Amino acid sequence: MTKTIATIILAAGASTRMGTPKQLLPYRGTTLLRHVVQEAIASVCQPVIVVLGANAEKIYPSLNQLPIQIVENLHWNQGMATSIKTGIESLSHLNEKIEAIILTLGDQPFISAQIINRLVEAYYTTEKPIIASEYAGTWGVPALFDRTIFSELNALKPSEGAKKIIKKHQHQTFCLPFPQGAIDIDTPQDYQQLQTITD
Numbered sequence: 001m002t003k004t005i006a007t008i009i010l011a012a013g014a015s016t017r018m019g020t021p022k023q024l025l026p027y028r029g030t031t032l033l034r035h036v037v038q039e040a041i042a043s044v045c046q047p048v049i050v051v052l053g054a055n056a057e058k059i060y061p062s063l064n065q066l067p068i069q070i071v072e073n074l075h076w077n078q079g080m081a082t083s084i085k086t087g088i089e090s091l092s093h094l095n096e097k098i099e100a101i102i103l104t105l106g107d108q109p110f111i112s113a114q115i116i117n118r119l120v121e122a123y124y125t126t127e128k129p130i131i132a133s134e135y136a137g138t139w140g141v142p143a144l145f146d147r148t149i150f151s152e153l154n155a156l157k158p159s160e161g162a163k164k165i166i167k168k169h170q171h172q173t174f175c176l177p178f179p180q181g182a183i184d185i186d187t188p189q190d191y192q193q194l195q196t197i198t199d
Contacts, residue, residue: 005045009050009104010083011033021059034063036105039112051072053083075158081156081157101144102142
């Protein structure tokens with residue numbers, strides 16, 4: 001267990017295209033978000049931080065009694081980068097010196113402890129400041145960022161995402177294939193399709 005790499009799970013969105021909080025959709029005997037959180041807890045990373053925003057009061061109870069830190073992003077409606085910033089800021093209150101973070105989304109159902117652990121392993125073996133996932137012809141999250149990149153993540157415009165930083169530092173990024181990373185749940189159709197894959 002490494003207490004110097006944190007996982008930040010971004011789950012603050014309003015699920016407007018879904019029409020209901022996707023964080024609470026039933027998945028593998030629990031909810032979609034709780035499943036992702038449990039995989040993060042099972043990984044080598046500590047602490048696990050979950051950033052909530054829209055529907056936070058509805059989602060809180062689904063995460064109770066888990067060894068995580070929940071932070072609320074009051075500016076969630078301004079865009080993804082506000083959640084990244086909220087997550088990173090919450091780390092400054094911890095005593096441990098965090099050397100890197102893994103950013104991931106609460107709606108990527110195929111996230112697993114193994115995937116997270118592979119990012120950490122690649123970070124230590126390649127010594128690259130960014131380890132990203134590769135899927136659908138692009139690089140994205142889950143991705144690990146060394147603390148030297150935190151200030152750039154904090155400086156993102158509200159509507160931007162971590163992918164901008166990955167692109168900027170392509171030459172310093174190591175990529176791991178994660179084909180199922182392309183699957184995230186935004187619409188009722190996405191969710192129906194997911195159920196056909198996992199049934």
